Amino acid sequence: MTGTAPTEETLVPGLPPFALDTVDDTPEVVLDLGRVQRNVARAAATAAEHGVALRPHAKTHKLPPIAALQIEAGAVGIQVAKLGEAEVFAGAGIADIFVGYPLVGPRKIARLIELLETTSSRISVAADALEVVVPIARAAASAGFTVPVVIEVDTGLHRLGVQPGRPTVELASRLADLDGVDVAGVFTHEGHVYTEARSMEDKRAMTQAACAALADTAELVRASGIPLATVSVGSSGTFRFAVECPNITEIRPGTYVFNDLSQLLQGAATADDLAAFVVATVVGRPEATRAVIDAGSKVLTSDRLLIGDPGPTFGAVAGYPGAHATRLSEEHGLLEFPAPTDLRIGDRVAIVPNHICPVINLADSVSVIADGTVVERWEVSARGRVK
């Protein structure tokens, strides 16, 4: 899909490509490996076709075997959200890891140095302020390292990031004076496009505006004599537009590997691209149009939809058009069906979560399906690494 409006049909998650009884027990997060591989290959092809590097955000999967698939398909490396995730993926042999988060505080900096001393992987870090970088530079220089720093630029999300243009150039020039770090590039997360764009054309235009702000800023930095290499933009919902932008060198989508209800409703994926499901058991049938399942917010999270509103939902019931988890408590999910359903206590359903990333973070392990059968159970080894 490149900018095509989603149709009713592509938005309704069908039954997953496996029988639910192949899963040993519930609630269980289940990955369909065939669909994962297809999603991985398609994003890699898009990046290759446009001559940009692909650096998937591994916060979605938190799984070294999936990072390995992404690298094998051509990714230049991965992004992670926290240093603890970098430690896991470096330990698993991923050779190029960008920690897209400011490392603040003596413990974090000590751990960064320890990581540099024990890995051969390239570890780059994010920063948007001089006071974040100075302690890193000092520690790195004294340990004999030069850490690549990628400057975070705020193109509209208003979370972290220095402003584009002169403020970025000024920060880059201060950083360029420091021993122990190297200004490697600029990046942005244009997450505001998800919630603010009103149409696919809107999304394209907003993504292109973010790209232009970032690329123009990169040119200004280069003009000041700092030869930065990386100009990085593009998430799962926007990278198909970002690759069209001139002077962008890298995209960093994450969710594309599994997709979820939010990606579906914003037209970034179709129902056939859904590669992760929560398999749950019906534990109560209070009414003809209602069922209670054994997956609540401790499995599905309390995350709302990023965009779109098919009524209140914490996830869609795959194969039951119009059926959603409409209320969660920690261990209970209340499903509501548009018409009476004959599901019985003990039957299983597959839920497509609103937002897959935090769902994976709640799972100690996931079941992996190949050709319709569970073939492996993978430990989610980077889950819970919030430090």
Add this chain to the structure above:
Amino acid sequence: MTGTAPTEETLVPGLPPFALDTVDDTPEVVLDLGRVQRNVARAAATAAEHGVALRPHAKTHKLPPIAALQIEAGAVGIQVAKLGEAEVFAGAGIADIFVGYPLVGPRKIARLIELLETTSSRISVAADALEVVVPIARAAASAGFTVPVVIEVDTGLHRLGVQPGRPTVELASRLADLDGVDVAGVFTHEGHVYTEARSMEDKRAMTQAACAALADTAELVRASGIPLATVSVGSSGTFRFAVECPNITEIRPGTYVFNDLSQLLQGAATADDLAAFVVATVVGRPEATRAVIDAGSKVLTSDRLLIGDPGPTFGAVAGYPGAHATRLSEEHGLLEFPAPTDLRIGDRVAIVPNHICPVINLADSVSVIADGTVVERWEVSARGRVK
């Protein structure tokens, strides 16, 4: 507090009773042991004074050392949410465990029997339907066990539970005919009181209505010849009213052990009763009235407030009246202050979460404070036990 309206003063969380730099690294969930012990003792005293048993819901803490404190203070046992939690607490030596959830599916039943075969703890289970109990009874009878079943009654939450009165009596009499189980009592979770009560008097009246429905139903069951022992009602927000009800034998509060912003705003706790905090580090200062911290939804969860609305919040900043986490992404928390603040990058803050139970579930371990200093780190050994 027994029905007193909360005042402005009691609602504003002050600085926690420890220096934030006693915590090694952030984000970290921190428990103040002195406050925990005070909360534990107070609920135990309330139960003892009214002659009802206290069975704390351990889903809040998921920590065997805290269950031990509760038992030591007089609790008769604990409730857990899932069988996996029962396995952990039975392994830790808790002698009486109520699994307040329907165990559905052959794997769950096999694990229940395994647990019964390997523990000397009393394990009771919840059910609200014959088809839930029949397989349990069959497996238990054939293994030579009699499992105490407590019937869940719906007093208004409309989640699980058989209706009070005749429907409960009918279910009880069907269960009484089965070998392998014993009808031990009735219970309800009157969670609707949290969201529907408009005043403290309302809350008292709604709790008393739930108690009366449950106690009347218990009398009907007894009149049918089934001598059930347990009539159990009362959560952290309502147990102070439940203990006043005639013919109630047991209360099951959970959150009271730590409290949180929801408990505070509904007047079930004061700021001095807050025993759990999330300590976080400022990683960005985008504006004079804004700070970004290293705790997002992967630490604080996306849970909204149960009641009350001081503007959008995912947690209050302790010691900064009117300051809240107003927007979360997975690893970023955006704090908004009512006036410019001089917090700097690297400074720490303590957050009082909306809902503490799922916050504990996200933590692999917690730091334990005694007399203002971290003295221990406890593994959250029952976290993530969703099966």
